[in-house]
Structures are given as C-alpha cells and as structure tokens.
Amino acid sequence: MSVISQQYKQKSNCLGIRLETPQESRNSLLTKEDEQKTKENDAMLVEALNGLTFEERQEQQEIVHGVDEMTADESTFIESTLKDLDNILLRTKHGTLYETAESLNPEYVGARAFRIMFLRGNRYDAKASAKQMLTFFEWKEQLFGREKLVKDITMDDLDEDDRACMRAGYVQIPGKDRSNRTILLHLPGLRSFKTLMNELRSRYYIWMTILKSEECQLRGAVVLVYAVGCLKDQKEGVGYMENARLFLALPLHQAAIHVFTDNSAEYIMGNGIIRMFSSKIRARFRIHYGSHMECQYLLPSYGISPKLLPLKTITLQVNMHQHHRWCESCLLNDTSDCPDLGTSQTTMTKYNDDDVLYVAGKKSNNAGNERLRVLVADLSQKYDTGTTEKKRTIVEGMIGEIHKTGGRFLKQNPGSDSDWIEIPVDEARLKITQMFRNHRRRVGALIQGGCLIAGEPLPNDVVFGKTHRSRGSDLMHYLIKARSDEYNSLDRGMKVQVVDAVLERIKGEGGRFLQTAPEHGGWLEVTTEMARIRVSKYFRNNRRKAKKNG
Template structure:
C-alpha cells in the first residue's frame, strides 16, 4: 500500500534537489530516437515493401538475447507474465528517478509548457505511475514516453488542452463520427494473459489523419483509467482487414497508416503484441508500413495472419485470444454498433459529471436540451426527455404556490444535469452552455404551453 509520507518526501525532494549536474546516463537503445516528436519522423522510402519490413523485423529479432526472445514469444502467444511488484520504496524511488530523467531530456517543449500551465497536472502521482508501469519502472523510458505524451497532445489538441483530460466534449464532429463508427476501440475483453484487446477494423469511409489520431488518443487515455491492471499488463492489438478494396476505406490514407502506430509511443499503455489479419494480398503493402512504423521493441511483437476471417480467428485462438469476444462476423462486419454507442454514451455521461463543463461543444449529447425553434430542436432526444420531465411534474407545478414553482422548475433542470445533460444555445457552428436563468425560461415556457394545451388558466 502507498505510504502518503513517501509522497510528501517525493514532493519535497522535487523542490530541493538540484539535478542540473546529475550523472545519470540514459539507457536508451542506440538506434531509438530521443526526440519527443514522433508524428514528424520521415517515412522510409521502402516502408510499404513487405520484404523490407520482414527484413527489418528479422534484424531486430537477431539483436535479442535468448531471454528476450522467449519474452517476445510469450507476449505474442498470450502467455501470462508476472508484472513488477510495486513496493512503497520502488514507487518512491521511481518517481524521483522519473523526475531526474525528465529534467535531463533535451527535447521537452510541450511538457515544459504544461508544467508552467498546471504543475499539479503534470506531477500527479497516479498519472506518472501509469507511465512508470508502462515501462516496467524504467525511469528513462517512462520519462521519454511522458514528454512524448504531451508533445502528441499539443500536436493534436493545442496548448489549451495540454493540462486537461480529453473528453468527448473536446472532440469535433468528424472526431465523434469516427469514434462512434466502432472501427477502432478497446473492447471489454481480455486475452489469456489478461491484456485488454484493442480492435481495429476497416470501415467503408476515409477519415483525415488527425481525426483518427485524436479518436485514438481519446480511447487510449480513457482506457488506461479503467483498471490499474491495464497499465501493468498492457494491451494486444488486432488489426482486421477483411475486404479486398483499400480505396475508399478507412485504410486509404498512407499518412495515417504511418502515424497511427506512433500513438503507442506516447500513451500510458504499452503494446504487448499486435496481430495483422487480412484476407487478400491487397493489404500487404499497408501492413508492411504498419510494421515499419512500429517502434523497434514492438516490431518483433507483430504477427501476420492471412486467410478468411474464420481462419484468422482460429490462428488468434492459438495466440491466447478468444475469437468470440471480437464483434466481427464471418463477412468482416461489425456486429455491435448499437452496444458500442450505448457504452460511449454512458462514458460521456460520466465525463459530464466528473469534469468541468466546457465553454463550447461541437457535438451535442443525447441528454442535452437544445435551445431554439424548429423541428431539428424538437426532435432532439434531450428535448423530448425535457418535455416528458415537464409533463410528469405538471400537476405538481400547477398545485405549487407562486414562490414554489421555481423549485419545481429547478427539479427538472437538476434531472437533466443528473443525466449528464446541458441546456445548450448555438454559438456560431458550436454550442455553448446556457445559464440557469435561460434554462428556467425554457422550462417555464414548456409549462405554459401545457397549460394552454390543457385549457387551464
């Protein structure tokens, strides 16, 4: 169990310790980039060449020791592996070591900006522990992953979002469409080793690179908070391309194919293994680029499966993944769109209750009440629910004394907000939360409408 006194010591040491002359030497692999920026790394000219990709992986495998090769074999076959035992002393020393390593990293512009904006956010103990767990408490690797995290966040969401957890209210319309498409997400399912499964599947739509990257970043950051064991065990990726047409699909974007694997280098969940499944040779070039884009430690954890969907699934079974937990049928179609949407809606409902209300929102929630006139406003689900709330309390409202009617109206406003809803008014092409006074006017207008409709005074 964590000893709070150790955290106090850690905080004091951060203030007192001078690390400018530290003699700690990074233990990063010679051939691994030290840059915080990963999305801008150049694409090799032969990135989509299958033979070149396989040669690259063979080269990385040849560099491994016998013990490391055995570890890779266990990872790709879903054989459970013991994770680090977290003692109070290990946590304490690792947090100190992490800060030292951050201080000596030369490229940490985005992290430094975040540190100035909100040091409590960047130094949050649980947040930092997730990065340490991700790298098996290797302080240098955890520091590099952490500064890459903030660089990615700056690239994808801008400076204003650097020290805020990303929610669905922070995503734009295209991001939300991609998120709810079900094409790429973490399942509520685990392999034999207890690692959460990340499913990525081709859908008949082309998305912009940053749209998919923002969606992916959101999914990673939401998933790492689900369970500490996810931080300790990592995840296994399953990339499915069941069709034979790349053009016009979600994979018809070479820039995205190159950059998407880079997300794994700046989030607090590590990739234990990735399985690339495809039914025709049309996908060979794209999968070669995926393998080339992976970080060197992850390249050797990549396996390719070819054949029909069912044949690929049987091969996955041999790697510790139960095909019944993957919501794809024999035709390669996603089978749980509705269930997935419900999960995302519940997730958004919880976010609304946990995080501060955003000043503007691009995509209204199904629980929101839209203020305005016309059919689009009236048919919105949140408006329908509001009318039902008003109808359910109409008699109570009519019986209430003049001074008590406002309390009844507030009951309705609280009911909307209790479900994660907001009263929204249009603000250009976005939506802004309305004040309580405006919400009261809306509820009062509905009560007056019911009174006229019922012929009461």
C-alpha cells in the same frame, strides 16, 4: 515468402489449415519493389529476434500467445524510478511543451499517478518514459490546443466530427484476452473521418480512456487489426503513419500487435508500419495472411476468443450495438468522473459461453458458471484447509482460469434486461469466496444427513478415499470409465442421469457409499446427494486424465 508468413504457414499446417501468403494468392499484385520491401522487413524482424537471448525470445513468444507477463512488484523500486524520471526530465525539459505544461499546472503534470502511468507503459524505463512524456505534450497541444494541455480530455472536448469518427467504429474495445489484457480492435473497413485531425483526436480519447484503468496500465493491451474480406480500408492507408506516431506517444504498453488480412495492400502496409516500432515491439508484432475462417481458427492460439469480434461469420457484417453502448458509457462516466472506465465498467449487449453471469434464472447455468462451480467443488478441500494467503492464491488462480478461455465476470446493468457490465476483479474475488463458504455449508449439511454404520465395510461397498480398495470401488471406476464419453457429451441435466445410473447399479449389487468418520471411530454412510457429488467429481477427474494422456 516472408518469414512471418512462413512461421504461420507452419503453424497452420499443424492445425490442418493452410494460410496463403500474398505471393501465392490469386488476387496478389505484389510488385518486385513490394517483394523487396517485404524481404527487408523480414530481415529487420529476424534481427530484432536474434538480438534477444533464448529466454527473452521464449518470454516474447508466450506473451504474444496470450500468456500473461509477470507484473513487477512496484513497491520495491517505484520510488527510486520516479526519482530517476524526475532527474532526466529536469535535464531535458527546457524549451519543451512539457515545461510549459508544468508552469501552467504543476499539480497536474507532477501528479504521482500521472507519472507512474508513463513508467508502467514503458516497463519502468525512466529514460524512455521521460522521452515519451515530452512527445505526449507536443501531441496533446497539437490536437487540442494549449488551453487543454493540462486537463484530462473528456467527450465534451471532442467536436461533432470527432464523435462521429469515434462512433464509426474503426477502433473498438470488445473485451479482453485470456490474460485479462484489454483488446484494441481495429476494423479498417469502418474508417471514416472528415479530416485526419478528427480521427487523431478520437483515437487519443479512446486510448487514454482505457488507460484510466490501473489494470490496463499494468497488463497492457493487445492491438488487433482485422482487415479481412470486406473490412478493407476505404481510405487507402491515409494517416496510418500519423496514427502510429500518436500511438507511440501515449503510455500504453503494447503486449502484442496482430494484423490479420487477406489482401496484399494491407499486408504491405503492415510491413511498412513495422519500421516505426522499436526492436522490443517488433518482437511482439505478427502479420497473419488468410481468409476470415482461417484467421478465426488462429485467434484462440493467441489467447483471443473469436466470439469477441462483432462480426457475422458469413457476411462479415459488423454489429455496432456494443460499440455504441461503449461510447454512451464514456459520456456517462465522463460526467460521473468514473475512475475505471473501459475495463470493469464496460457495457456490452452479448455474453459468451465462457462468461460467468451473476444473474438469477436459466442464465446462471451458462457454461462459464458451470465451469466455476466445478472449480469450487474440486478445490474446496484445499481452500478450506489453506492459510489466508493460500486461499487468496486459489481464488486468483480460478479467476485466471476463467480469463484464459476469454471468460469474464458479468452482472446485468441496472435498469436493463439485455446489457451487461464486467465487474472489477476485487468483486469477483469476493463472490468466489462466498461460493466456497456456501459449498462448505452445503457439504457439511450433507455429511450430517448421513448415518454411522456398525462394523467394517462390505465387499460391494464404495469407500470414498484414495487408499481403500474394494469390489464396489472397482465396479464404480469401471462404470465411470465405460460411460465417460457419454457423460462428457451431455449437458448438466443429462449428466445427473448418468451419475444416478452408476449409483443405482452399485446399490443394485447391495453396495453402499461410505466415507471414514475418524471423529466417531467408524464409517459414515453418506447421503445420495453427497454420493452424486463424489461420483461426478470422479467423472471430471477421468476426463482430465484422458486429456492429459491424449
């Protein structure tokens, strides 16, 4: 059994799932030669991992499991790194197509953004970036000819067969993982091309399109090859090595590479491709062997929502509508010169429960919207009293919380009732800031609607705060604990009824809901709506504590 298979068999056993390895599968036809190759590849992976320090191994594990890498502060070193890159290119460019391209259009080749893109893809390794730039122009000339060597490739540069290959859907951009990294989904069962050059040109276009996003350059992409069930490669691996070589010639940082399969041929193919990658990439390469349902269970542990796969659960039929819309948006953005295609402007027809939808009506109560409202309510006090930098940190953290579960910030595409567009991070940040302002005004109005009381709180009163204890407060916490399971199982409308029942019980005992009013030197009886907000927050806190302790 391969080391990778052993690792994920152990992982799946923890989840109560068992993934078969090819050797255990009834359909496995591994020869002794195949088994020997698998063992050799396992040894290569072990060597790659053993070459890392403990801290480096931990870091690679976190990256593979969807924990975002710490993005470097470029401003502290980018100028010196660019100079290093220029010096290396000056020594190595003679007689290369890079030198030809530089003579044809020095502005294109020497553009700061173009060079930084290669540095980001190689994590600011100037030597590796220079080597990749030389290879990049060799591939570009081979695919598109010398006349297109020093221009950005657009949809107009693809012929009819190239476009047909792209629309077939072997490579799709379904969304992002929990760390907001673009997912490059490969469905081998949809491979279709007239010639291998058609496939390579379409791959080049897709990969370079997502690199127009600065966020994708910084965070990298997660490559997901899903060869399960009927989604097996009908081309029997033709051109896999050429695809891999082209992929390595482009400045796209591979944050992680996952191959999911349930058949021996794809498993062996995946093991063979490992040899082409550097030791750094091998440390982030994983092969998973199991059925569609087993693989679906594994995806979330790597920060990928199964809902992002455009597949029907039983039949594994592929819904191509979103991919075709993405292809159409590529054409539109090529003509409008959009700078950020493939991330913030990706058009999609489906949203998931974790998405935040900026739309009026019932859809504004999507689970992602509810979660964001809860975060605003919970963090409002820290936000209102924080510095400008602290407020920004809070908002960034909230965006990260939504992304961790596969959520996105979406708005409806103008002129369409069914299509959605993912908004840029800056726009999401502004909208959350506005939510905090609205919450502060609403809470302020509720407090103003309360009334001052004379004297001290009575025993059955509930005083909101961490230090005050009373019979009324004890009763409230008892009721919250007793009804927590019921509250957590209900939707938003029914949860309000549970909260109101707690309020009525307190009032039935003659209790009131109070908070300190230091500016008036006394106590303030809050409105019912404000009491409802506070009790709802206690329910949420109780749920978090239960999860932490459980």
